[in-house]
Amino acid sequence: MEKKIAVLRGDGIGPEVVNESIKVLERVAQKFGHTFHYYDIIGGVAGLEAYGDALRPQDYELGRSCDSILFGSVGDPRKYTFTGANGTKKYPSRKEAAVKALASFRRGMELFANIRPAKVYPQLIQASPLKDTVARELDLIVLRENTAGIFYAGKYRKEIGGELTACDECVYTWSQIERHARCAFDLAMGRKKHVTMVNKPNAMETGVLWQTVYEKVAEEYPEVHYETMLIDGCAARLVSRPGYFDVIAAENMFGDILSDLANSAAGSMGIAGSGDIGSEGKGLYECAGGSAPDIAGQNIANPIAEILSAALMLRLSFHMTVEADAIEAAIVKVLDDGYRTGDIMTPGGKRLSCSDMGDAISEAI
Ligand SMILES: NC(=O)C1=CN([C@@H]2O[C@H](COP(=O)(O)OP(=O)(O)OC[C@H]3O[C@@H](n4cnc5c(N)ncnc54)[C@H](O)[C@@H]3O)[C@@H](O)[C@H]2O)C=CC1
Ligand SMILES: CC(C)CC(=O)C(=O)O
């Protein structure tokens, strides 16, 4: 098969981990007889520095025209503020910020389903901050809504009554929730048939609408055990009984937070793969974590998150199941062999650099 992949390496550790994903994809191409064509896009802070634009319109069109996008995280808090003419710190508006590169694809391509699996690898159980007995049952998907909510509705920062004031509205439509609900129930049908829809209807009108729509869609899936849970209670249960969950369905901001929580409970953000998918089948694949500026440029990041994201691309957008399985099995083999990057806090093991971990996974395929 031939596939076109847009590659946006992004900022911080983005280029380091994306390069390892491409190494692994090339090994898959060689072994299974595929051809992947890569189309580079410079975006995020790198785009701001190169072109004064976190994502140029022509680069958005390029990404959209490809079969999928492999994306390194964007943003760098070290470069987020800049000094204004009078020496005061200034904060850019969201339109000027690096996140535009990500938001443009998510919104423009209607990639409404952000699939974020989190599971504890038995080999990494001691890396979890949770007790062994609690951690070993963690195997879930956070399905985060990706195109609406507080990230995208009415926003302002202005002076009102002599005081600097800011506002972020949270808006959801019935159809945005409905397509998300169908995706959650379909995912659950292929797993443990359990959907927990997380929101805050006791405080938010959008939460009430989420509940109404989800209840209606749930009627079409009588085999699935459906329930709602308040976001705060869900966060608590994620660390006390993570094995309780199967598919956690959440609006945008809650899903953003819970997916980091679930993956950190599983051992590290360095193993957190993620895929943003729309109804056309195309997707944007990126690790769930950020650009990790604290470890950038040292070749010590864990490439597994980005490699798992590439495997998700093969599985969900290219329907290459055997190939995706091969990547996931190679990761298990490497972990079985005791190889670890520095973020994995297990005793012993052989510490590898980011690029050596990429080599090891690629050789294990
Ligand atoms: N999809 C995207 O483009 C995302 C971008 N960001 C951006 O990333 C920047 C940094 O955000 P933070 O809050 O620091 O979150 P972060 O996820 O980048 O880092 C949090 C912690 O996890 C560690 N970590 C993350 N990924 C790792 C990996 N692959 N290997 C080893 N350790 C890893 C980091 O070293 C750090 O200690 C910000 O500008 C933020 O806006 C954050 C999340 C997603
Ligand atoms: C840069 C953020 C808006 C994105 C984020 O945190 C995420 O996608 O997990």
Ligand SMILES: [Mg+2]
């Ligand atoms: Mg996040």
